Amino acid sequence: xxxxxxxxxxxxxxxxxxxxxxxxxxxxxxxxxxxxxxxxxxxxxxxxxxxxxxxxxxxxxxxxxxxxxxxxxxxxxxxxxxxxxxxxxxxxxxxxxxxxxxxxxxxxxxxxxxxxxxxxxxxxxxxxxxxxxxxxxxxxxxxxxxxxxxxxxxxxxxxxxxxxxxxxxxxxxxxxxxxxxxxxxxxxxxxxxxxxxxxxxxxxxxxxxxxxxxxxxxxxxxxxxxxxxxxxxxxxxxxxxxxxxxxxxxxxxxxxxxxxxxxxxxxxxxxxxxxxxxxxxx
Amino acid sequence: xxxxxxxxxxxxxxxxxxxxxxxxxxxxxxxxxxxxxxxxxxxxxxxxxxxxxxxxxxxxxxxxxxxxxxxxxxxxxxxxxxxxxxxxxxxxxxxxxxxxxxxxxxxxxxxxxxxxxxxxxxxxxxxxxxxxxxxxxxxxxxxxxxxxxxxxxxxxxxxxxxxxxxxxxxxxxxxxxxxxxxxxxxxxxxxxxxxxxxxxxxxxxxxxxxxxxxxxxxxxxxxxxxxxxxxxxxxxxxxxxxxxxxxxxxxxxxxxxxxxxxxxxxxxxxxxxxxxxxxxxxxxxxxxxxxxxxxxxxxxxxxxxxxxxxxxxxxxxxxxxxxxx
Numbered sequence: 001x002x003x004x005x006x007x008x009x010x011x012x013x014x015x016x017x018x019x020x021x022x023x024x025x026x027x028x029x030x031x032x033x034x035x036x037x038x039x040x041x042x043x044x045x046x047x048x049x050x051x052x053x054x055x056x057x058x059x060x061x062x063x064x065x066x067x068x069x070x071x072x073x074x075x076x077x078x079x080x081x082x083x084x085x086x087x088x089x090x091x092x093x094x095x096x097x098x099x100x101x102x103x104x105x106x107x108x109x110x111x112x113x114x115x116x117x118x119x120x121x122x123x124x125x126x127x128x129x130x131x132x133x134x135x136x137x138x139x140x141x142x143x144x145x146x147x148x149x150x151x152x153x154x155x156x157x158x159x160x161x162x163x164x165x166x167x168x169x170x171x172x173x174x175x176x177x178x179x180x181x182x183x184x185x186x187x188x189x190x191x192x193x194x195x196x197x198x199x200x201x202x203x204x205x206x207x208x209x210x211x212x213x214x215x216x217x218x219x220x221x222x223x224x225x226x227x228x229x230x231x232x233x234x235x236x237x238x239x240x241x242x243x244x245x246x247x248x249x250x251x252x253x254x255x256x257x258x259x260x261x262x263x264x265x266x267x268x269x270x271x272x273x274x275x276x277x278x279x280x281x282x
Numbered sequence: 283x284x285x286x287x288x289x290x291x292x293x294x295x296x297x298x299x300x301x302x303x304x305x306x307x308x309x310x311x312x313x314x315x316x317x318x319x320x321x322x323x324x325x326x327x328x329x330x331x332x333x334x335x336x337x338x339x340x341x342x343x344x345x346x347x348x349x350x351x352x353x354x355x356x357x358x359x360x361x362x363x364x365x366x367x368x369x370x371x372x373x374x375x376x377x378x379x380x381x382x383x384x385x386x387x388x389x390x391x392x393x394x395x396x397x398x399x400x401x402x403x404x405x406x407x408x409x410x411x412x413x414x415x416x417x418x419x420x421x422x423x424x425x426x427x428x429x430x431x432x433x434x435x436x437x438x439x440x441x442x443x444x445x446x447x448x449x450x451x452x453x454x455x456x457x458x459x460x461x462x463x464x465x466x467x468x469x470x471x472x473x474x475x476x477x478x479x480x481x482x483x484x485x486x487x488x489x490x491x492x493x494x495x496x497x498x499x500x501x502x503x504x505x506x507x508x509x510x511x512x513x514x515x516x517x518x519x520x521x522x523x524x525x526x527x528x529x530x531x532x533x534x535x536x537x538x539x540x541x542x543x544x545x546x547x548x549x550x551x552x553x554x555x556x557x558x559x560x561x562x563x564x565x566x567x568x569x570x571x572x573x574x575x576x577x578x579x580x581x582x583x584x585x586x587x588x589x590x591x592x593x594x595x596x597x598x599x600x601x602x603x604x605x606x607x
Contacts, residue, residue, distance in 0.1 A: 059568040082571055084345060140446050145531065146363055147569035147576075163361075166538055169448055169555045170531035172565045176430065183435040185444040 029063015070237035078149035097270035101213035109134035112207035124165025334585035337578035346575035382454035391465030417463035426527035448530030461514035468510030522560035530555020
């Protein structure tokens with residue numbers, strides 16, 4: 001019943017939109033951020049019946065490429081734009097905070113790693129779990145491809161900029177990473193907190209410097225590993241005044257207290273305001 | 283409607299007649315379809331070339347530095363974020379996994395076809411054809427998920443003392459299962475297309491069943507059998523999804539295999555996480571900035587894959603023709 005009424009409302013909205021020659025703002029990019037931005041778009045369109053926000057995927061880099069080229073109004077991305085893309089005059093808005101955690105196969109016998117141990121595990125200086133107090137079991141490092149945003153966060157925060165060990169297993173998506181870790185004894189990886197929560201029985205979370213990853217820990221400033229979700233606009237390429245106004249209003253809504261304290265929290269992200277010391281390079 | 287009736291109901295012959303127009307119309311339609319296919323193939327080649335060759339030329343579509351052919355095609359050092367673009371390990375990976383798969387799939391596929399078409403009872407032939415057609419239609423991601431969630435853990439726990447099983451062996455096994463139906467299906471066609479007189483003649487001259495198959499029928503069908511194998515090979519070398527899920531995707535596999543000492547060389551080769559042209563493309567292409575050397579080199583890899591497949595097909599055509607002449 002509820003579904004039906006929502007559907008009817010959506011249909012009515014869509015119809016009203018067409019009738020009023022809806023101003024469309026196209027949003028493109030990160031598939032990870034897609035659901036939360038779509039949620040924002042629905043809420044926003046309810047408040048502004050004349051406006052239409054169309055959200056589609058493609059990946060972070062596609063979002064950035066498109067917003068630079070003027071192919072979409074807003075590009076959403078898990079990663080910061082490259083210096084070249086920044087030069088094109090696009091404007092960054094940090095919209096959510098995404099905590100990351102280390103995970104392992106449940107049987108490695110380790111519950112916590114110090115910052116240095118975690119670094120050594122992934123650079124290859126440590127290659128057996130017994131060296132960090134666990135079982136006599138080879139460490140299997142499961143990481144994401146080189147172009148992945150998660151890997152960029154991991155390289156900066158866990159490896160402090162050093163190269164990963166050559167001896168790694170690479171999986172394309174976080175889902176495949178979780179499956180690999182769950183089925184490979186000795187496996188260790190690095191994923192968004194929500195993926196640990198969704199797979200609690202299959203993989204184990206590892207505390208970092210003695211602190212388990214949680215929203216509370218990030219909020220209190222005790223847990224340092226997180227990244228921002230970004231929305232990029234391109235003021236120079238958005239020439240249509242009405243579209244520009246609508247896009248600015250939508251970004252303002254993404255940053256509003258109402259959205260940040262409501263849907264952002266519910267979706268497993270953290271409001272940007274939780275993070276006091278803004279890290280600017282990741 | 284009866285064909286004869288149709289012929290009578292249309293005014294016959296002469297330009298301007300309905301039949302003539304229909305013929306011309308159909309002719310142009312088919313010609314157009316053929317041209318569209320050719321244009322598509324050429325278009326893909328042009329597109330890949332434009333993006334791929336941009337890595338080596340100072341073009342507007344190249345926002346980074348100009349790479350030398352040598353550092354891309356003759357190096358296995360792949361670290362695009364650190365400005366190193368050697369793709370040799372991917373080429374070697376593609377050839378290895380395809381070769382391994384063919385090693386099993388080609389003989390077993392052809393022998394299956396021999397059995398089904400020449401030795402098995404009729405009902406089995408019909409059944410096998412249906413099963414093979416069914417298997418060809420299974421989406422590759424299904425094979426991939428099967429490999430990732432079932433085969434890898436099984437191999438790892440049964441034979442490898444829990445060390446990870448990702449690598450060429452599992453990837454090639456899955457490819458084998460994927461291409462055997464293609465090879466069987468086409469090989470069955472090859473044997474069915476042979477004139478009955480060949481078999482009968484051989485038997486009449488006193489050869490045994492085995493001699494007839496081995497000395498007469500298989501050589502006679504060779505060109506078409508080779509086509510069957512090549513099409514299977516094309517499917518294997520171009521497969522991305524299923525391989526990507528089980529192979530481990532490690533671009534540094536060549537040096538890992540060379541440097542590690544933990545087990546016998548063959549085992550290292552079979553069970554080291556490795557990468558191929560297609561797996562690297564599927565992982566990185568959507569996430570690299572357009573126009574960057576990284577992105578351009580990925581397109582160059584796509585171009586290389588395209589040319590390799592074309593080359594193999596053309597070469598086999600040649601060989602097949604020479605064999606039949």
